[in-house]
Amino acid sequence: MNLIEDFTIKGKWWLPVEYPEDVEEFFGELSFKKYKGLQLTIEGSFFGNRSILNSKTGFTIPFIYGVGREGHHYSIVNSFGNELGSNNWVYTELQPDYVLVNHRGYMAIDQMGINTFNFTTNFFHSFFGESNQFVQSDFAKSYINFDFKNDKTVEVIDNEKINAYFFFAKGFSGLGGEEITLRQKIALNVKFKEGLIFSDALDKINYIRDFFTFLSFPVISFESINLFTRDDKDKMVEFVVLFKQQAKSIGEEIRPYEVLLNYEEIKDNLPKLFQSWLENEELNKSVSALYMQLAYLNFPSVSNYS
Structure with a gap:
């Protein structure tokens, strides 16, 4: 789901x-x-x-x-x-x-501590461009072999409060049929040293997504969100999160020409930019709220005339 x-x-x-x-x-x-x-x-x-x-x-x-x-x-x-x-x-x-x-019989509770989450968007593939793709490595009359050329992770930030990194995964469907579809998943994984309750975790996920919104011309939408907590035996428990997004387009991949700044252009400064975004959350939220309102609305509002 x-x-x-x-x-x-x-x-x-x-x-x-x-x-x-x-x-x-x-x-x-x-x-x-x-x-x-x-x-x-x-x-x-x-x-x-x-x-x-x-x-x-x-x-x-x-x-x-x-x-x-x-x-x-x-x-x-x-x-x-x-x-x-x-x-x-x-x-x-x-x-x-x-x-x-x-998928394993756990129910969520209001005050559960969430220490890790990851999410995918319709932006990350184009953000990384051609740097992580399936590459045909061998060809014969009876088969075609593909390798997946990518870094396992791309570190964004790691300090005493938070560790954030991109990870890459591959998949395929249609094996045995006439067509095989190759898929690539790019997700941002964020781990906090101190757990967050559900409402705070969702707020943090949206705030981190907004950081990447300023790197894209269209508004970014989520494709999937996963939260992780631990049970009373310290076993990792995963929840998939579903909700209605306030977005004009959901599930349509943002094209490379719609990316304002891609990973190769900002990779040297990405940790500093991300750190600054986290440290100035209160100020940034007021700016991003206005930007997101203007980006989402299709009708006049007070902010449209400011």
Whole structure:
């Protein structure tokens, strides 16, 4: 799952409770559309309402848990909902702000400490240009062999508070068919010496993304976001993050000619620029907020006339 592919999954959903025997599960459907966002619809009422006459509207639920038919576990954060239906039939529609997906049975909690995250965007491939590509290394009548020529990592910053670096991965699909698609993943990995709670981690991810926005003509959008925490046995736990992005174009790769400054042009100064961006967060946020508003809006606002 990622932020550029729509999906719909069926599963069972419930509210967090202190004791497992008190769980009341509801069947329902979670959907994600990259331009419309998230929606959860369940059969029934989380509040026990059996009649539409007693239905609740305009409520917010901090956390909802669920398991999809495919076995993935879902933690749904901050959902605005309404109960609908007729007579004695009640169903609930909710619009979550975020969904965290885990493939190994873990659920997210509000105050969990997040010490690492990584994300991909529609910008990184063009930012690095031709420096990391699949290269045909051998050819014969019966086969073509490809090597993946790249650095394993590109260090951005490493100090007593934070370590950030790009990493590169390769993949392919279509083996055994008439066409084989080669894929390259470029992600920025960020590790903090002290953990962040979920809301602060999301804020930091967006702030770091904004640093690269000033290097691109089009607005940058996320393709995937992964958060990492540790359980009570110090085992690494990964969550995929889904949410609605405020972007005009999602999943469309930014072209090389739309990159204002690429990696080769700024690689010697990238650590200093990134360090400065982190150290001046309060000031930079006010500047980036105005820039992002002007970049995203399609209609007049007060800032447009300033």
